[in-house]
Amino acid sequence: MKYAYYLGCLIPARLNQYDLSTRAVAKKFGIELVDLEGAGCCGTVLVRSVNFKTNLAMSARILALAKNMGFDLLVLCNGCYESLMEAEDFVKTNEDFREQLNTILKSTDNLVYEGGVKVKHLIQVLYEDIGIERLKDEIKKPFDGLRVAVHYGCHILRPSHRMKFDNAENPRILDDLVEITGAKSIYWPLKLWCCGSPILAIDRNLSLSIAGMKLKSAKEAGADCIVTICPACQIQFDILQPEISRVTGEQYNIPVLLYPQLLGLALGFTPEEVGLHLNRISAESLLKLQSKA
Amino acid sequence: MSRAATSLKLVEADTNLKFEIAKTELGGKAFWCVQCGICTSGCPVAEFLKPHRIVRMVVLGLKDQLINSREIWFCTTCFTCSERCPQEVDPSNIIFSLKNMAAKQGKIPKGLRDIGKSLIETGRAIKISTAREKERMKLGLPRIPQVDVEKNRKILEETNFVKTLEEAK
Numbered sequence: 001m002k003y004a005y006y007l008g009c010l011i012p013a014r015l016n017q018y019d020l021s022t023r024a025v026a027k028k029f030g031i032e033l034v035d036l037e038g039a040g041c042c043g044t045v046l047v048r049s050v051n052f053k054t055n056l057a058m059s060a061r062i063l064a065l066a067k068n069m070g071f072d073l074l075v076l077c078n079g080c081y082e083s084l085m086e087a088e089d090f091v092k093t094n095e096d097f098r099e100q101l102n103t104i105l106k107s108t109d110n111l112v113y114e115g116g117v118k119v120k121h122l123i124q125v126l127y128e129d130i131g132i133e134r135l136k137d138e139i140k141k142p143f144d145g146l147r148v149a150v151h152y153g154c155h156i157l158r159p160s161h162r163m164k165f166d167n168a169e170n171p172r173i174l175d176d177l178v179e180i181t182g183a184k185s186i187y188w189p190l191k192l193w194c195c196g197s198p199i200l201a202i203d204r205n206l207s208l209s210i211a212g213m214k215l216k217s218a219k220e221a222g223a224d225c226i227v228t229i230c231p232a233c234q235i236q237f238d239i240l241q242p243e244i245s246r247v248t249g250e251q252y253n254i255p256v257l258l259y260p261q262l263l264g265l266a267l268g269f270t271p272e273e274v275g276l277h278l279n280r281i282s283a284e285s286l287l288k289l290q291s292k293a
Numbered sequence: 294m295s296r297a298a299t300s301l302k303l304v305e306a307d308t309n310l311k312f313e314i315a316k317t318e319l320g321g322k323a324f325w326c327v328q329c330g331i332c333t334s335g336c337p338v339a340e341f342l343k344p345h346r347i348v349r350m351v352v353l354g355l356k357d358q359l360i361n362s363r364e365i366w367f368c369t370t371c372f373t374c375s376e377r378c379p380q381e382v383d384p385s386n387i388i389f390s391l392k393n394m395a396a397k398q399g400k401i402p403k404g405l406r407d408i409g410k411s412l413i414e415t416g417r418a419i420k421i422s423t424a425r426e427k428e429r430m431k432l433g434l435p436r437i438p439q440v441d442v443e444k445n446r447k448i449l450e451e452t453n454f455v456k457t458l459e460e461a462k
Binding site for chain 1 (some may be wrong): 317318319337338341366367368369370371372373375376385389392393396401402404405407408409412416417418419420421422425428429432434435437438439440441442444445447448449451452453454457458
């Protein structure tokens with residue numbers, strides 16, 4: 001199982017632990033990750049806000065680079081997933097636009113893209129390619145009774161007709177993946193809400209107060225931690241948690257783990273091997289809940 | 294926080310706006326809206342931005358007021374409104390269209406202009422610090438794949454992103 005591995009911008013800039021824990025888990029299950037060279041930003045909703053065509057062209061270039069490598073794409077970021085899935089959909093369904101994009105790709109980078117690269121988020125690879133049963137068999141140190149507030153992040157779910165990921169109003173994939181670690185995915189009212197990240201650069205206080213409402217919702221529901229799969233959401237909830245407290249005047253102290261960190265720990269990796277020490281809010285308390293190997 | 298419209302000046306209305314938006318790649322069918330409000334009821338920033346109100350203003354053709362408003366930029370792009378709309382109006386993409394129109398007229402919030410500058414200079418939305426690169430080495434991670442900055446910039450030029458950003462205030 002070989003994938004072109006595209007990290008995007010946020011992960012190397014802020015979250016080396018996401019890369020580290022992903023590589024650890026991937027190696028364990030024989031998923032080979034080949035770094036995608038030369039690729040820039042996918043454009044994301046930020047470029048989409050300014051110029052949609054630029055956004056799609058940036059994503060189409062990444063798809064074309066992966067196509068040249070001959071592998072499907074594995075991404076860790078919901079923003080990248082959204083952008084790349086949109087571009088793939090446009091290339092496949094809009095002939096005029098496909099020609100326009102190819103004119104741009106040809107003149108700038110001598111690339112052609114007619115579609116065909118599969119874009120997969122890490123958790124889809126785990127869920128579909130490896131499968132729940134095989135993952136479950138490898139759990140060495142389960143988190144019995146850990147109460148997890150599962151957070152998908154918007155751009156992997158919606159718009160569902162283009163993202164083709166899971167039921168947008170009642171998704172299960174990440175919940176199931178969390179529960180194989182022995183943890184319990186709890187009900188929390190604001191689970192499917194946005195974390196506020198995309199407007200961080202536009203109105204910081206508004207963005208952080210949205211994240212604050214989510215943290216409060218998770219805490220009130222009795223969560224021991226939040227588990228995310230999107231770097232933007234992880235940055236909001238973990239790195240910016242102290243700043244959110246200053247904005248809202250409330251203390252949360254909720255650890256926030258990236259999914260491969262939680263899975264990695266349950267598989268028996270050490271906290272250092274999944275980069276737990278790089279998370280801002282200490283997750284030490286969760287380790288005490290783990291059964292001994 | 295200024296609201297997009299405190300009074301309706303229909304004399305200045307651009308009645309073609311709803312069709313103009315529907316024809317873009319982003320799409321969105323404002324004219325199908327029945328004002329049920331399900332979009333606004335699920336909007337995380339409904340206090341500041343009411344999607345059903347924006348869509349109504351598009352139908353009325355209040356282009357200038359919309360493009361000059363701050364509220365279109367408060368959209369978190371969560372797509373909840375578009376997901377739930379029973380009329381397939383697609384308010385999210387209508388708001389993206391309005392932002393694209395505003396940007397073309399040089400109206401881009403400073404935070405986004407800064408990210409745009411980083412994209413043009415480095416090909417990345419955020420620069421990677423040397424501290425972070427050192428951290429990678431310590432963790433035993435391979436070096437970060439390089440961005441082909443020149444080729445990336447050409448795409449930004451070819452699609453007028455660079456020009457839009459240079460002219461933005």
